[in-house]
Amino acid sequence: MKVLILGGDGYLGWPTAMYFSSRGHEVTVVDNYYRKIISEATSSEALLDTPSLPVKAKEYKKISGNIINYIIGDLSEYNFTLRVFKEVIPDTIIHYAEQPSAPYSMRGEKEAIETLNNNLNVTLNCILATNSVVPNAHIIKLGTMGEYGTPNIEIEEGWINIEHKGRSEKFLFPRAAGSLYHTTKVLDTDLLWFYVKTFGLRVTDLMQGPVYGFETDEAMSNEKLYPHFHYDDLFGTVINRFITQAVVGVPLTVYGKGGQTRGYLNIKDTLSCVYLAAKAPANKGELRIFNQFTETFSVNELAEMVREASAEIGINVQIQNLVNPRKEAESHFYKPAHTGLFELGLKPHLLDNKTLIQMIKWISAKVDYIDKQKILPRTAWNKL
Amino acid sequence: MKVLILGGDGYLGWPTAMYFSSRGHEVTVVDNYYRKIISEATSSEALLDTPSLPVKAKEYKKISGNIINYIIGDLSEYNFTLRVFKEVIPDTIIHYAEQPSAPYSMRGEKEAIETLNNNLNVTLNCILATNSVVPNAHIIKLGTMGEYGTPNIEIEEGWINIEHKGRSEKFLFPRAAGSLYHTTKVLDTDLLWFYVKTFGLRVTDLMQGPVYGFETDEAMSNEKLYPHFHYDDLFGTVINRFITQAVVGVPLTVYGKGGQTRGYLNIKDTLSCVYLAAKAPANKGELRIFNQFTETFSVNELAEMVREASAEIGINVQIQNLVNPRKEAESHFYKPAHTGLFELGLKPHLLDNKTLIQMIKWISAKVDYIDKQKILPRTAWNKL
Numbered sequence: 206m207k208v209l210i211l212g213g214d215g216y217l218g219w220p221t222a223m224y225f226s227s228r229g230h231e232v233t234v235v236d237n238y239y240r241k242i243i244s245e246a247t248s249s250e251a252l253l254d255t256p257s258l259p260v261k262a263k264e265y266k267k268i269s270g271n272i273i274n275y276i277i278g279d280l281s282e283y284n285f286t287l288r289v290f291k292e293v294i295p296d297t298i299i300h301y302a303e304q305p306s307a308p309y310s311m312r313g314e315k316e317a318i319e320t321l322n323n324n325l326n327v328t329l330n331c332i333l334a335t336n337s338v339v340p341n342a343h344i345i346k347l348g349t350m351g352e353y354g355t356p357n358i359e360i361e362e363g364w365i366n367i368e369h370k371g372r373s374e375k376f377l378f379p380r381a382a383g384s385l386y387h388t389t390k391v392l393d394t395d396l397l398w399f400y401v402k403t404f405g406l407r408v409t410d411l412m413q414g415p416v417y418g419f420e421t422d423e424a425m426s427n428e429k430l431y432p433h434f435h436y437d438d439l440f441g442t443v444i445n446r447f448i449t450q451a452v453v454g455v456p457l458t459v460y461g462k463g464g465q466t467r468g469y470l471n472i473k474d475t476l477s478c479v480y481l482a483a484k485a486p487a488n489k490g491e492l493r494i495f496n497q498f499t500e501t502f503s504v505n506e507l508a509e510m511v512r513e514a515s516a517e518i519g520i521n522v523q524i525q526n527l528v529n530p531r532k533e534a535e536s537h538f539y540k541p542a543h544t545g546l547f548e549l550g551l552k553p554h555l556l557d558n559k560t561l562i563q564m565i566k567w568i569s570a571k572v573d574y575i576d577k578q579k580i581l582p583r584t585a586w587n588k589l
Numbered sequence: 590m591k592v593l594i595l596g597g598d599g600y601l602g603w604p605t606a607m608y609f610s611s612r613g614h615e616v617t618v619v620d621n622y623y624r625k626i627i628s629e630a631t632s633s634e635a636l637l638d639t640p641s642l643p644v645k646a647k648e649y650k651k652i653s654g655n656i657i658n659y660i661i662g663d664l665s666e667y668n669f670t671l672r673v674f675k676e677v678i679p680d681t682i683i684h685y686a687e688q689p690s691a692p693y694s695m696r697g698e699k700e701a702i703e704t705l706n707n708n709l710n711v712t713l714n715c716i717l718a719t720n721s722v723v724p725n726a727h728i729i730k731l732g733t734m735g736e737y738g739t740p741n742i743e744i745e746e747g748w749i750n751i752e753h754k755g756r757s758e759k760f761l762f763p764r765a766a767g768s769l770y771h772t773t774k775v776l777d778t779d780l781l782w783f784y785v786k787t788f789g790l791r792v793t794d795l796m797q798g799p800v801y802g803f804e805t806d807e808a809m810s811n812e813k814l815y816p817h818f819h820y821d822d823l824f825g826t827v828i829n830r831f832i833t834q835a836v837v838g839v840p841l842t843v844y845g846k847g848g849q850t851r852g853y854l855n856i857k858d859t860l861s862c863v864y865l866a867a868k869a870p871a872n873k874g875e876l877r878i879f880n881q882f883t884e885t886f887s888v889n890e891l892a893e894m895v896r897e898a899s900a901e902i903g904i905n906v907q908i909q910n911l912v913n914p915r916k917e918a919e920s921h922f923y924k925p926a927h928t929g930l931f932e933l934g935l936k937p938h939l940l941d942n943k944t945l946i947q948m949i950k951w952i953s954a955k956v957d958y959i960d961k962q963k964i965l966p967r968t969a970w971n972k973l
Contacts, residue, residue, distance in 0.1 A: 333698045
């Protein structure tokens with residue numbers, strides 16, 4: 206495959222690049238360090254100061270012998286995007302190039318406008334450039350399980366058949382997201398669906414749950430090749446945050462009652478899922494949707510698991526219920542389908558004590574770099 | 590009411606301004622002449638070269654004694670929008686400020702990017718400025734019946750209760766639009782719904798069908814106060830186009846088989862609907878949706894009605910089926926609900942021979958200004 210990864214410096218973008226490259230595929234990554242810039246601008250630096258793409262590509266070549274191409278630039282500019290597509294002529298496009306933080310998108314007017322414009326323009330540019338340059342290429346787009354919210358009915362895999370007054374129709378499963386960030390992903394799906402119908406593009410939209418972990422086989426324990434690990438309230442996902450809180454000795458910050466339930470997955474499974482989707486592309490004119498997670502947990506369950514794993518290695522962990530800065534149901538029905546990726550061959554890495562303890566130990570070695578100021582929520586949904 | 594009309598120079602914006610003003614309300618309109626600029630840039634000038642807002646406001650004051658305030662500027666810029674809201678402190682915001690042409694949005698990459706950015710940014714800015722300056726104000730947003738597309742089930746008024754595997758939930762009626770323009774309106778609805786939930790805004794989203802006509806009572810037959818009348822393939826709505834084609838002696842351009850069915854309304858009814866919605870605002874935290882049309886017709890039925898009305902005054906009209914430049918079902922089930930606005934008191938002006946003949950006569954007097962080059966479709970959905 207000739208793979209173009211949009212957002213190739215991100216938490217998932219860079220590990221994906223190495224994953225495909227190490228399996229013999231030609232990989233080009235594109236990024237403008239936008240996430241890095243806004244995380245620094247909001248005092249939300251990652252735990253490790255990971256190097257720039259040229260350095261990572263060099264390090265990776267040293268240990269693997271493989272070349273990952275990189276292009277630095279802003280994919281929300283169409284002319285740049287078009288130039289990249291013409292240069293690379295990809296057959297597979299993996300689109301991660303979005304502002305990825307829900308709290309950042311709710312921080313203020315500026316951040317809301319930035320998130321909407323970045324995310325929607327990159328998606329539209331990706332669609333238009335694909336149609337113009339490589340109309341048969343397969344777009345793999347990272348969506349989020351958060352697009353669905355927490356409806357009172359079972360969540361199907363992207364689509365639903367609705368029977369209504371004696372007639373029936375197949376629709377996109379109705380979306381109802383809980384942050385502007387998640388809403389931009391809903392809009393992405395709407396946009397993709399319209400253009401798939403109109404241009405006959407082939408698209409896989411992956412509704413992914415929160416990801417945890419940082420270690421992937423391809424990094425071969427070279428920390429320069431690890432992805433950005435965020436533990437702060439803006440860019441840190443909940444499991445990564447809890448483990449850091451355990452290590453640094455502050456209570457785990459459960460927002461509200463903690464009954465919020467989501468589907469989670471290990472970063473290694475993200476890589477497998479994207480790879481499985483790429484190996485079996487969607488058909489022309491198909492918007493294929495998979496729900497990408499391996500198991501569901503409530504926030505309380507996660508906090509309890511982190512407490513237990515910590516206790517096993519002698520760390521005593523407190524759990525603290527904070528006033529929820531978000532607007533979300535704190536106890537709700539949740540039953541999302543997720544069979545598609547398993548049918549493609551996904552062998553999941555489930556969340557167990559061993560995994561948690563490995564993460565806790567790795568972060569313990571970096572404890573001096575953790576800034577406790579970054580842990581408590583700094584953004585409330587109703588303030589803006 | 591203190592009314593702020595976004596897009597106040599448009600086909601519906603200016604008549605709405607006069608309608609509210611003549612009923613004793615304080616009206617400010619905002620526009621940057623974007624539609625006028627892009628219609629000129631695409632050789633799609635309106636039939637009459639209507640004057641700028643300052644001139645229209647003067648003419649209107651002369652005949653009515655009422656003042657309509659105007660502010661010229663780009664509402665896709667947040668700082669400008671915020672300044673307008675702070676200056677006006679509206680209690681009612683009517684948002685028409687969008688790129689309104691489906692074919693324009695499908696013309697090329699530039700136009701697609703422009704449409705997405707203009708429409709989404711104005712909507713987001715309107716939401717953020719309302720929340721920041723006048724959180725209790727009522728936003729009336731013009732959506733489109735085209736958001737729903739033509740599903741195989743009855744279209745409800747904005748929302749649907751879905752029973753699924755023994756449980757039930759109320760959702761936004763699933764949208765599936767047929768052009769990028771219509772898709773931006775779907776995205777608007779998604780955005781509005783998210784922020785209504787989050788900020789507790791009060792919003793009425795009007796899913797409007799194609800509008801016809803140009804004469805409204807408030808213009809008092811002063812043609813300088815008429816809205817832009819477009820008969821071209823880009824900005825002209827179908828009834829306005831057909832009447833012009835009848836007058837100029839070219840065949841009525843039916844796209845494809847002509848079974849495409851939509852809900853239509855007279856421009857006078859648009860004004861009543863918006864006024865009725867404004868007088869009975871949505872509740873705090875409510876996204877109220879009305880389907881805004883008075884009757885449904887297929888394109889073939891409309892062509893036949895225009896042919897009959899023309900025949901009555903001695904004009905012989907041909908009908909021509911063109912290869913459809915759009916991607917749409919040409920014969921389909923269509924049963925949309927539209928009771929909400931009638932319950933608020935709408936007294937519709939239905940489409941009859943008399944109305945058609947009045948329009949035909951008025952346009953006949955302008956026949957010299959009609960440019961036949963603008964009539965045939967210049968944009969195909971699958972080209973871009």
